[in-house]
Amino acid sequence: MTSVAILGTGLLGTAIATRLLEQGLNVRVWNRDVSRIIPLVRKGATAIDDIGQVGVDNKVLITVLSDGAATTSVIRAVGKMKGSTVIPMGTMGVVESRKLSLHVTQQGGNYLEAPVLGSRPQALSGTLLVMAGGENNVFEQQQGLLSHLAEKPIYVGPAGSGAATKLALNQMIASLTHSFSLSLRLIQQSGVPVETFMKILRPSALYAPTFDKKLQRMLDNHYSDPNFSTAMLRKDLQLFLEETTAVGIQNSGLHGLATLLEDARGGELDNQDYCALHKLTMLR
Numbered sequence: 566m567t568s569v570a571i572l573g574t575g576l577l578g579t580a581i582a583t584r585l586l587e588q589g590l591n592v593r594v595w596n597r598d599v600s601r602i603i604p605l606v607r608k609g610a611t612a613i614d615d616i617g618q619v620g621v622d623n624k625v626l627i628t629v630l631s632d633g634a635a636t637t638s639v640i641r642a643v644g645k646m647k648g649s650t651v652i653p654m655g656t657m658g659v660v661e662s663r664k665l666s667l668h669v670t671q672q673g674g675n676y677l678e679a680p681v682l683g684s685r686p687q688a689l690s691g692t693l694l695v696m697a698g699g700e701n702n703v704f705e706q707q708q709g710l711l712s713h714l715a716e717k718p719i720y721v722g723p724a725g726s727g728a729a730t731k732l733a734l735n736q737m738i739a740s741l742t743h744s745f746s747l748s749l750r751l752i753q754q755s756g757v758p759v760e761t762f763m764k765i766l767r768p769s770a771l772y773a774p775t776f777d778k779k780l781q782r783m784l785d786n787h788y789s790d791p792n793f794s795t796a797m798l799r800k801d802l803q804l805f806l807e808e809t810t811a812v813g814i815q816n817s818g819l820h821g822l823a824t825l826l827e828d829a830r831g832g833e834l835d836n837q838d839y840c841a842l843h844k845l846t847m848l849r
Contacts, residue, residue, distance in 0.1 A: 568593055569710065570613060570623040572639055573655070574601045576792065577681075578629030580688035581654065581714060582610060588691075588713045593623060620646030620674060625710060632800060633657030637665050646674030650707060653678050654695075656735060656801050659725040659808055666699065666724035677703045678724060679711060680731035684792035692716055698727030732808055735801040736819070738775070738793075738839070743822050745776045746843040749783060759784065779840040786844060788837035798839040799826035 567590075571582040574596040582605050585592050594602045595613035606612050613619060619626055620643045628651070630636045636653050651669045653662070657680075666676040677699035687693045695715040697704050704720045711718040721727045752762045763780070766772050782788060788795075802823055809816045825845050834841040 567591065567624045568611075568622065569625045569627060570595065570619050571605075571610075571627050571629065572596075572613075572616075572619070573629040573631075573635075574605060575629065575631075576685050577654070577688060579605060580685040581627065581629060583608065584688055584691060585713055586610060590710075590713070593619075595619070616642050617644050619643045620649045620672065624649055625707070626651045626674075628653045628655065630655050631797075632804075633661030633665070637661065637668075640665060640669065644672065646672045648673065648675070650675040650677060650703060652707065652711075654681055656680055656731050656797075656804070657728055658804055659728045659732070660811075662698070662728040663725045675700070675703045675706075676724060677707055678727040679707075679718070680727055681715070682731070682734055686792070688714060695719065696721050696727045696730045698722055698730075699724050729808070732801065732805045735798070736805045739798055739802045739822060739826075739842075740819070741773050741775055742779065742840055742842050743825070743846075745773075745779070746783065746840070746846045749780075749843065750846050779838075779843075782838060782840050783843040788834065788841040788844070791836070791838035793839050794836050795826065795829045795839050795841050796835045798842075799823070799829065802826060 569585060569590055570593045571578055572595050574582060574594055582592050582594055586609050592610045593613050594605045594610045595616055596602050602612055626649055628636050628639060630639060636655060636657055640651060651674055662678050669676040677697055679695050679697045682694035691714055693715045695711050695718040697718055697720050701720060708718055721730050752759055806816055806819060828845055829835050834844060
């Protein structure tokens, strides 16, 4: 049976590994903090002792790490590969992904970026939205594996295109959440019943499902147990700003939102759900 190595067992990585185990795959796991892999080993995964052998011992290496720098560092530690396919599933920059693709190829491996939209619940149910970038033949080879995690993995184009698509979508997460929070604040401050506002908003072209998804959290100021934190949203928005600046896109409209997210840095909201943006928009 083909073995799949999961490098990085945080919230999403653990869910992906769990899903693949439940689908009957041979899963091997690694994390810098070894204690993070213990629950997966108890479920049937095998611990990776020597990361330098990962590219030789496994046909597929899935990385689920915090950013492009962490992903690059870990893959460089892997070293030589014997036809293994590296699949980064975390968010990273377009240039970072293209450079990593070149490195993997030089080490004798194949590369397919596959960032996802969705988090732990979608990974466990196999309903992530996967946007893949790399050689089309590599995507076709790995489509069966990705189908354990997504109902219909989507091939976007060459390396970098999946990363760009993911950043574009995460920018929308930030902007939609912020715009809804601002409007909701005005409604609350003006004494308009929130449900009356929502009855008008829901059937309109302005509505997005994420509004109802986060509404109760915002009303209750309940931001614990996040699937995606304020810190991660800030990191991804900053990466979006860097990428768009590099290609000459006017992005100054997002600078205020980036500044607002900076207000959470180092505080209690940083590791809470990203809709804590609503607390950041509170009148001071």
